[in-house]
Every structure is written in C-alpha cells, then in structure tokens.
Amino acid sequence: MKKLTLAALGVAGAMIASTAMADGHGNSTLAQVKEKGFVQCGVSQGLPGFSNADDSGNWTGLDVDLCRGVAAAVFGDANAVKFTPLSAKQRFTALASGEIDILSRNTTWTMTRDTQLGLNFAGVNYYDGQGMMVPTALGVSSALELDGANICTNTGTTTELNITDFFRANGMSFNLVAFEKADEVVAAYDSGRCDVYTTDRSGLAAQRGKLTAPDSHMVLSEIISKEPLGPVVRQGDDQWFNIVRWTLNAMINAEELGITSENVNATEFNDVSPSVARLVGKEGNFGEELGLDNKWAYNIIRQVGNYAESYEANVTPLGLARGVNALWSDGGILYAAPIR
Ligand SMILES: N[C@@H](CCC(=O)N[C@@H](CS)C(=O)NCC(=O)O)C(=O)O
Incomplete structure (x- = not known):
C-alpha cells in the first residue's frame, strides 16, 4: 500500500486518486469491494455518537451506520464492513491511497478539501458548527x-x-x-x-x-x-460516489416517507405509495442502475434503519436535539433528492 503525504496529495491528488480507484487492473471501487467481500470504512479513533468502538470492538454511531448502510446496499449485509480508526491527520491519505473505501469520520466539507485532495464529499450527514x-x-x-x-x-x-x-x-x-x-x-x-x-x-x-x-x-x-460533516470518497469513480450519496439519501428519504426498520417488511405485502414503492424496490430499476440489487434501499432500512432511527440511537443520548439536522419538512435543513 502506498503511503502518501498530504503535500504530495496537494500537488497530484487527482492523479493518485484515479490510480487508487483503478487498482492497476481497471477495477472500480465497487468491483474491488465485492471481490474482498466487505467495505473498508475509515472512522474516528473514538467519538461517542458518531464512531465509537466498545470493549469487544463493536463500532456504533451515526457515521458508522452510514458505512453499514453502504454494506447493506452492496451485499445485503450490514455487517460486511470493517472499520479503520484514523486520526484527523491520517484520514485523507488513508482514503487517497486506497487503504479505505469510504471516509465517514465527522469530516467537514470545505472547498480546499474538495479541490486539492482528489476527493469528493458525497453529502452531509450532520450539520455542525x-x-x-x-x-x-x-x-x-x-x-x-x-x-x-x-x-x-x-x-x-x-x-x-x-x-x-x-x-x-x-x-x-x-x-x-x-x-x-x-x-x-x-x-x-x-x-x-x-x-x-x-x-x-x-x-x-x-x-x-x-x-x-x-x-x-x-x-x-x-x-x-459552519461544519457540514459528511462521507468522503476518491474522485474518479462516479458509481461509488453515487452508491455512498444514495445510501445517505435513502436513509433520509425513508424517514420522510415514514419507512423504518420495523415497518419496511410490511411494504412487501401491502399497497404502498409510488414514492415508497420506488424506495423499497417494488417499482423501477433504481438499484440496478447503481450497479446493485433493486432491494438496496430496502436492505439499508431493514438492517440499519432510517436517518431518524440512527440519530435517536446514537446522537440523541449525547443530549443533542435534532435542530438543523431535522428534516426540511420538520423545520430543519435535511433535504434528500428524490428517488425517481
Ligand atoms: N470536523 C472537523 C474536526 C474533526 C476532528 O477530527 N475532530 C476531533 C475532535 S471532536 C475528533 O474527531 N476526534 C476523534 C478522534 O480523533 O478519534 C474536521 O473535519 O476537520
């Protein structure tokens, strides 16, 4: 594995990123992830509510759930993920070098991080300051x-x-x-x-x-x-970027549509609205178009939950109310593009 300095990234970030993406054999990140059988997710070294391991090494948190969601979307198995604890200083090099597939580590989206590091922010999963x-x-x-x-x-x-x-x-x-x-x-x-x-x-x-x-x-x-925190991927692999972006969007849209880990199963047997039918894969080919199964979002919701479920399990216990991280329809600024 290549070790890169941030200075090197500043000069040739995009070139390094596309090399890492293609793995020398032209394989996409999705193909590489499928081949190894799990998603490698870069997280913090321990930040309760966001990415934190217990004494047995079980990781929980809002950022961890995003990675579990990607694993559920790709493999139908939210446990097909491994976590790499990273300091703030190490995180971008780990992603650019290919050591991890996603960085989901309370990382602020800024212009220079977008333009200088060969990386892309796939969305915002927590608006902070x-x-x-x-x-x-x-x-x-x-x-x-x-x-x-x-x-x-x-x-x-x-x-x-x-x-x-x-x-x-x-x-x-x-x-x-x-x-x-x-x-x-x-x-x-x-x-x-x-x-x-x-x-x-x-x-x-x-x-x-x-x-x-x-x-x-x-x-x-x-x-x-302003600290818009969100998941990051390497530049140059739009399919993987879309998988991460739409995993987050699926969790937010599921909350908006009232679909939870508890009731998603019932959508298989009951009549549902067209928006819900698209989300859970009863209508359209939205999963296949991402390179995944049409049950991609169903699996995320069933196994990880919607955004509110993840927030309540992980962030609410810290005493942090939803605030701006509420849905746009509840007075917040969380607004996911629609699945259609
Ligand atoms: N959001 C800021 C700060 C991120 C950051 O590293 N914060 C520290 C303090 S909360 C942290 O994550 N500590 C946990 C750790 O290093 O494991 C950034 O992206 O630069």
Whole structure:
C-alpha cells in the first residue's frame, strides 16, 4: 500500500486518486469491494455518537451506520464492513491511497478539501458548527472574554483554522495547544493545561463524558463556524460516489416517507405509495442502475434503519436535539433528492 503525504496529495491528488480507484487492473471501487467481500470504512479513533468502538470492538454511531448502510446496499449485509480508526491527520491519505473505501469520520466539507485532495464529499450527514467548552470555574460567559487563553484542540482539523480566524478577527491573542489524538486533547484540557477545549459542538458533547467532572464544564453560546460533516470518497469513480450519496439519501428519504426498520417488511405485502414503492424496490430499476440489487434501499432500512432511527440511537443520548439536522419538512435543513 502506498503511503502518501498530504503535500504530495496537494500537488497530484487527482492523479493518485484515479490510480487508487483503478487498482492497476481497471477495477472500480465497487468491483474491488465485492471481490474482498466487505467495505473498508475509515472512522474516528473514538467519538461517542458518531464512531465509537466498545470493549469487544463493536463500532456504533451515526457515521458508522452510514458505512453499514453502504454494506447493506452492496451485499445485503450490514455487517460486511470493517472499520479503520484514523486520526484527523491520517484520514485523507488513508482514503487517497486506497487503504479505505469510504471516509465517514465527522469530516467537514470545505472547498480546499474538495479541490486539492482528489476527493469528493458525497453529502452531509450532520450539520455542525464549532464551539468552545470552558470550566465553569473560569467564570466567563462569552468567547469574547477569552483574550490570552490557552486553547486545546486537534491537529489536521478545520478547528485549528477557525479558532485562529476567530481570535484574529476579534483582536485577541491566544496560545494553541494542539495534539493529534483526541484523547490527548481531552486529557490535556481535563488536567487544566488549557482554559478552553474547542471542536465541533457534536464533538464537545461526545467528549464531555470523558472528563473527570463533566458537570463542572460549560459550552459557550458562540458557534464560530459552519461544519457540514459528511462521507468522503476518491474522485474518479462516479458509481461509488453515487452508491455512498444514495445510501445517505435513502436513509433520509425513508424517514420522510415514514419507512423504518420495523415497518419496511410490511411494504412487501401491502399497497404502498409510488414514492415508497420506488424506495423499497417494488417499482423501477433504481438499484440496478447503481450497479446493485433493486432491494438496496430496502436492505439499508431493514438492517440499519432510517436517518431518524440512527440519530435517536446514537446522537440523541449525547443530549443533542435534532435542530438543523431535522428534516426540511420538520423545520430543519435535511433535504434528500428524490428517488425517481
Ligand atoms: N470536523 C472537523 C474536526 C474533526 C476532528 O477530527 N475532530 C476531533 C475532535 S471532536 C475528533 O474527531 N476526534 C476523534 C478522534 O480523533 O478519534 C474536521 O473535519 O476537520
């Protein structure tokens, strides 16, 4: 397996990506995945609610479910997936080199990541924004009171860039204390080395439980950035891009149509609306056109669930309400293109 530096990717990302996609024999990602019998999914090193392994190595989370959904769509088996834990710094190289088939790791879609790395974002599965956590004992109520603060965060993230912008824009000084591993960031903040822990607000909610005294910390009200988080694939393989994109769309559309892991089975026997018939493969050739079985979305919903089921099982326990991640029809901004 080739090891690539990000600098190399910046120069020749697209070329590297198409080499990795074609595997030297002209095989598509779908063909390679089918041949090995599983999807290799890049995830975080442990972020409760999004991608987190228990003591027996079972992965759960919203990002994990997206990968299980792709496995269900491709193999009819949501367990035909293996997970590669990656730090923020390692993640893009792992995808570009072909070590993983999908990156589903609370990764923010930005313009340079789209244009410089030979990668494509297949959609957004969680709309987030960057926040700041402080010990309640620090006695501040606004980020604008943080002049001169020591700030803990992860390297290789948008977080580092946004916090720099925020402090500069507000004429404040700060000292960045950055680590590659998220657990090192948490440990440093917990030990009092930093006044502030900054990351995506979902990350703050997820990591808070790892602190010695979670209730002695507060998240400030300021949201200093847009962090649209979503799954990423290599450029140059539109079929695989579509499979990932439509797996996400199928989960969101299933929620909108009221189809769940519990009731999808009944769609086989009962009359259903034309939209539901297309989703579950009773009508049309939507699966075949993706290179899959027409039951692709049926299998995703039956085995993994719709977006709401995944959100409620994984993200709701962190205390994060649906908010902007509600469906457009419920006042949020989740809006999946239709299956037709
Ligand atoms: N969304 C941001 C931040 C992603 C990030 O790496 N966040 C850290 C802090 S929440 C993280 O995922 N930690 C978990 C880990 O490294 O396993 C990005 O794409 O750059």
